[in-house]
Amino acid sequence: MNTTKKQPQRTCVACRSVGGKRGLLRVVRTPEGRVLLDPSGRLPGRGAYFCRENACLAAAxxxxxxxxxxxxxxxxxxxxxxxxxxxxxxxEQAVV
Ligand SMILES: [Zn+2]
Structure with missing residues (x-):
């Protein structure tokens, strides 16, 4: 392991692939026990990650x-x- 940029390794919950060019989507469990999508990736709480594959989003x-x-x-x-x-x-992905 010798990378110039240190990036945390995120694993998709559904397909278990790591990282991904477009990044993973973060879903967070807030301290209040609510579950929501966290586009900024900055909300406090326990996070789960999904890549942007249709199948993985469906699993999410x-x-x-x-x-x-x-x-x-x-x-x-x-x-x-x-x-x-x-x-x-x-x-959005379907349009792009
Ligand atoms: Zn995935």
Whole structure:
């Protein structure tokens, strides 16, 4: 290991690939126990990462692995919010 730039290694929860050119999406469990997408990557709390592959985002929406990693049961409101947020990302990617 001899890299000039030190970057934390993030592993996609769904496919277990590390990093990724476009970066991984962070989903965070806040100290209040809420689960939300963290586009800035700066929110405090336990994080889980997903790459931007459709299959991985679909897994994120499903939430099983997410709940396992974050050790939390998502409330339906958070699940819906996450679903919407990830849906937006998928839509953007389809356009680009
Ligand atoms: Zn992935």
């Amino acid at each position: 929406v499903k939430g099983v692995q997410l709940e396992h990693i974050l050790k939390v049961k998502m409330i339906s409101e958070d699940r819906e919010t996450l679903k919407t947020a990830l849906g937006e990302i998928l839509k």
